Amino acid sequence: MKFILSSIFLQSFAKFLYSIILGVITGWKMVNKKRNVITLKDVAIKVGVDKSTVSRALNPGTQDLLSPEVVARIRDVATRMGYRKNQLARSLRTQRTMTVGIVLPDITNTLFAPIVRGAESILEPLGYTSMIVNTDDDSERRNYLIGVLLERGVDGIIDAAPQISTTQFKSIEEHGVPLVTAIRKTDRTSIPAVINDDEEGIRLLIRYLHVRGHRKLAHIAGPETLSTGHLRLNAFRQQTSLIGLDIPENAIAYAMRFDEDEGSRCALDLLVSGLDFTAIVCANDRLALGAIKALHQSGIQCPEDISVTGFNDLPFLNLIPPGLTTIRIQQFDVGRLSAELLTRMMTNQEAAIPSTSILPVELVERGSVSKPRTNSF
Amino acid sequence: MKFILSSIFLQSFAKFLYSIILGVITGWKMVNKKRNVITLKDVAIKVGVDKSTVSRALNPGTQDLLSPEVVARIRDVATRMGYRKNQLARSLRTQRTMTVGIVLPDITNTLFAPIVRGAESILEPLGYTSMIVNTDDDSERRNYLIGVLLERGVDGIIDAAPQISTTQFKSIEEHGVPLVTAIRKTDRTSIPAVINDDEEGIRLLIRYLHVRGHRKLAHIAGPETLSTGHLRLNAFRQQTSLIGLDIPENAIAYAMRFDEDEGSRCALDLLVSGLDFTAIVCANDRLALGAIKALHQSGIQCPEDISVTGFNDLPFLNLIPPGLTTIRIQQFDVGRLSAELLTRMMTNQEAAIPSTSILPVELVERGSVSKPRTNSF
């Protein structure tokens, strides 16, 4: 262990050495004097009662078993001694950690952070603490991290990083830990999912484009392994077919990741395919941003030559020209509702839990869509 | 408890009801059959050894006390039974939770998420899990949340939300929990801090502006309670004085928060003050974005009429016109180095810990700075 630590540290240390300008040796005290932590027993001795009595006095649920004077005295002494409950010990005894795991692809992706805040807006007041893990959409990492959460005895899991079809819930189910998926869903209806209305979003966009005269649409689809990518692609196909648009197969480019680079690559693919199109419906904002960039680099202007739409409405999007027309989703509320459902499951509220909850979306009109250049009305 | 839950839920439920389009009652199994969790004892019985032997066999550090055959057999049975260690019980016994607390102002602020990833890049391989809390820069929340972390027995804390002068470390010190501040520092040299070179950043910017002919500078300062705001303001004063620029007191506007609205407000304040200036040095990017917006709304163009600079180099900044000239900091590495120092402290490595580690910064040249309109060379 020591060796591992040293080597890891040395490696990084060398890298950082040049950067450590001011390196005064600190006087930080390694307070290793048997961490002066006060336990129930300490308080009990001080007050002259049994530790079980102190436990009762300090717990809101049991304090009225005791005489008010005793409770008052114990509480007084406890606060004066600086007593803090040991949640660990308590959890071991009660078999509840008051902890939930939140599984994300990547916390640095601005799409997911609000989900966490939404979930915590419900969980924190209830006394839950969350443990956030980042899978980077890597299923091996995901497995490992879920294992970590399980070992730490989380009372429930909010999973914002599931793939559509997955066997990765086996371990969670074996442990009997309540699970809700957020923003994405799986093919298991037995797992409650809270998502945005992906289909309606695409419908709104296509209708919007259609009204403005666009007839030749292309689509940059997200990963098919994710419900968001899958549902949006399906919706694209259905809606275009519904309003009678002909979509050749090469009008659909498939992104392997929801990022700008893939957006660029796909846009280029569409361009070189020789296909004639006036607008690109992108499965999310980042793909759209990448697509616009690629178009520009190819000398094609958005929206003058080709219109582009996104999905999600990331922050700061309004400041980026030409202003992406996109679909606004409710990330915070997805987190919130997920947490609400999860708390019900964790507390065995028998009330019905929807297998899927779909939050409404809204079209945000900006500058990335105009009438098609060659108006084919 | 039930009441609280119900009322909270009902409230939200009403709000969401309209939005739950598909609400099929789920068949989710409330697996309440005494969570089938395998313990050491179960494995021990199956193998026919004592649980302490199983413990030894499963722990890398103690497994060579046992005969290889026994270890192999135990490990085999354990995995086949699906045994998972109970980290809780282990922590209670070892007095180490292998958990670190990360204190942030707000995870949705793109500035802080990379710090988390940086820290985890070090902590995760070592077996640590992190608990992230958001203070919203509210000292009451902060106190409460630090209490939560302490009750949960974190082995160390990375604090990216400290105020300069604070008594809020008392509880942490009482518990003897190692602490490192990240991105911001305090006035206590006994607390190791890992920060960016705020002073050099401001110096670079002022020099850059000066070279291009700017002589009349204004500053939008961040909150003085935060080291970032404080240090950058000081650096502004020093550097301008050093190169002989006269900065009247009303050339400095004080933002109460590091956000766009305050940036706008401060820019307006500078404008109405009647002061003559050709450039605004802003204490961070968000203030700068707000300032530019306010300028535009006042019919003043950036950079044609007034130049503006930022600090931090947030993602997507390159896509926002006119392209903010700013200082790039190393968020990820701040997190990483903080974690490295913390792990050393947590493992009682006696080696010297720098009281302050300053990471280098870099000027990013974009479009928000031009020569001053009335060139006063």
Place this chain on the structure above:
DNA sequence: TTGAAAGCGCTAACAA
């Protein structure tokens, strides 16, 4: 109304 005792699942000191 309070105390005594057991035990959550694990590790580690001491025996054997």
Place this chain on the structure above:
DNA sequence: TTGTTAGCGCTTTCAA
């Protein structure tokens, strides 16, 4: 090389 035992700090029966 393995087993026995104690106990981490807490809650929760069961008694008193």
